[in-house]
Amino acid sequence: MTEDVRADGSSPVADAVLPLPLEFEAHYVTHQEAYHRYALFYLGSNDAAEEAVHRVFYEILRHWDALLAESNLQQQTWAIMRRVVISQSLMSFRKKITLMHSNIGLFAALSKLPARQFDVIVLRYIERYDTKRISWYLGITHSTVDYHCRKAKERLSELLKLDIEPKNTKGKAE
Incomplete structure (x- = not known):
């Protein structure tokens, strides 16, 4: 402990403490x-x-x-x-997902999403959070959550070479 004390008797550790x-x-x-x-x-x-x-x-x-x-x-x-x-949980999951295996390459595709799109997809489809809760956690608007989710699905569709049709939400005849 003596090496932690200066010649004048003061301690560099005590001097380094910030007043909180x-x-x-x-x-x-x-x-x-x-x-x-x-x-x-x-x-x-x-x-x-x-x-x-x-x-x-x-x-x-x-x-x-x-x-x-x-x-x-x-x-x-x-x-x-x-x-x-x-946030820390999502970062950890993103690292782990690269080690997971999927026959269609889903995990590899997920790991290629931009961070915000990845977060929204994980929170919505794995954690099952609604848009309101996701927007609160990420500090973004509801419409931005929906935008990132839509863009993530489009990106996953491209990466997985899937043809995903958007839902018919306007009541149009099929």
């Missing part, structure tokens, strides 16, 4: 364990959960002053928590 707002520290102490349990359940490994919770609190700290002005701090910070965990 007291309210933020209290928020961290109060919520860190619950956030970790949620991330662990969703992500499945302690390392992934710790990484996610670290990202969550970094994001909260970056927006701390604005979050304090919100009417419901708990709701806003939990929303950040959920978004970070979902």
Whole structure:
């Protein structure tokens, strides 16, 4: 431990500590364990959960002053928590999908989608989330979710060489 102390008696570690707002520290102490349990359940490994919770609190700290002005701090910070965990889960799934096998090449095709299209497809068809929930998680409008879903299906159709007809939603005669 003596190598961590300078000749003048000060410690480089103690000097490196950034002053954090007291309210933020209290928020961290109060919520860190619950956030970790949620991330662990969703992500499945302690390392992934710790990484996610670290990202969550970094994001909260970056927006701390604005979050304090919100009417419901708990709701806003939990929303950040959920978004970070979902994002990390999607990134992890994208990496795993390249190792999966499909007779028609679906997994390889999915892994070639742009990130936003991939996210929308996974959230809609694997997680079974509705458009409203997807738009909230991704921070985009409902119409943008529908756009990305439509474009992803078109791209998958091209990659898989499938002929997918759009649904007849206007009530036209077939």
